[in-house]
Amino acid sequence: MGSIITVISGKGGVGKSTVSAGLGTALTLLGSKVLLVDCDSRLRCLDLMLSTSQNSAFDLTDVINGEAEVSEAAVAVDGTFGLYVISAARDNSLSENADTFKQKMKDAAEIFDFIILDSPAGIGGDFEAAVKAADRFLVISTPEPVSIRDAETAAKQAERLGDARARLIINRMEYSLVKKGLYANADNMIDRTEVQLIGIVPQDTLAHKNAILGVPVKKGRAAGAFLRIAKRLKGERIPLPKAKKI
Ligand SMILES: Nc1ncnc2c1ncn2[C@@H]1O[C@H](COP(=O)(O)OP(=O)(O)OP(=O)(O)O)[C@@H](O)[C@H]1O
Numbered sequence: 355m356g357s358i359i360t361v362i363s364g365k366g367g368v369g370k371s372t373v374s375a376g377l378g379t380a381l382t383l384l385g386s387k388v389l390l391v392d393c394d395s396r397l398r399c400l401d402l403m404l405s406t407s408q409n410s411a412f413d414l415t416d417v418i419n420g421e422a423e424v425s426e427a428a429v430a431v432d433g434t435f436g437l438y439v440i441s442a443a444r445d446n447s448l449s450e451n452a453d454t455f456k457q458k459m460k461d462a463a464e465i466f467d468f469i470i471l472d473s474p475a476g477i478g479g480d481f482e483a484a485v486k487a488a489d490r491f492l493v494i495s496t497p498e499p500v501s502i503r504d505a506e507t508a509a510k511q512a513e514r515l516g517d518a519r520a521r522l523i524i525n526r527m528e529y530s531l532v533k534k535g536l537y538a539n540a541d542n543m544i545d546r547t548e549v550q551l552i553g554i555v556p557q558d559t560l561a562h563k564n565a566i567l568g569v570p571v572k573k574g575r576a577a578g579a580f581l582r583i584a585k586r587l588k589g590e591r592i593p594l595p596k597a598k599k600i
């Protein structure tokens with residue numbers, strides 16, 4: 355039985371979709387079969403980030419309405435072995451059919467090792483549906499204290515709505531600023547937050563470039579971090595760096 359992971363955040367634009375795609379790619383490099391589901395029907399983006407839009411005849415609306423099987427709507431990502439994407443719903447069908455969606459994802463977990471649900475920022479209907487279907491949450495934040503605080507709020511909300519625990523990923527960490535001591539506050543906040551840290555992803559131009567080009571991130575510093583987090587998700591014990599020590 356595969357694991358259903360919902361990726362959430364408090365603030366928007368902190369890297370949920372980048373992390374979802376990066377972790378999905380890393381998990382396939384470790385031999386897993388992975389399904390990414392774009393649960394943001396307003397700002398749909400995974401199909402562009404991974405260049406699957408040309409090949410997708412169906413989207414999440416079709417899956418929820420029973421017009422397409424998960425296997426029909428899931429488009430294989432070029433350059434990967436075992437990574438698939440279902441494009442976002444084109445209407446309100448996700449937020450209006452949370453129970454059906456949950457059941458469809460449970461069924462899909464028979465076929466996939468990991469299902470990653472890329473949710474919208476904040477706490478709307480799509481977020482609720484994505485959260486209710488989860489076995490666990492990954493909450494994404496940048497190193498800014500405001501973002502960490504918002505992430506903690508979103509994690510608590512998700513834990514109230516869903517039957518799962520949240521772990522924190524700090525994304526876009528800048529080494530040069532860490533060295534200057536700028537993230538001392540962030541480090542303290544990470545120490546104090548009730549959401550346990552599972553990984554830190556550096557700011558990486560290659561990750562940004564790949565997102566624009568629509569190709570999966572397999573090389574570079576962010577890819578290395580995704581691989582370490584993927585191993586932790588698979589239960590390997592990999593030591594965690596402290597923000598000020600990386
Ligand atoms: N580690 C990183 N290094 C460099 N750029 C990054 C990194 N993570 C994300 N980005 C860039 O930040 C921007 C926002 O990322 P992304 O779209 O993944 O955020 P999001 O949380 O999914 O946004 P939204 O809330 O709108 O769904 C993108 O331009 C992306 O390329």
Ligand SMILES: [Mg+2]
Nearest residue numbers: 370371394399
């Ligand atoms: Mg996104």
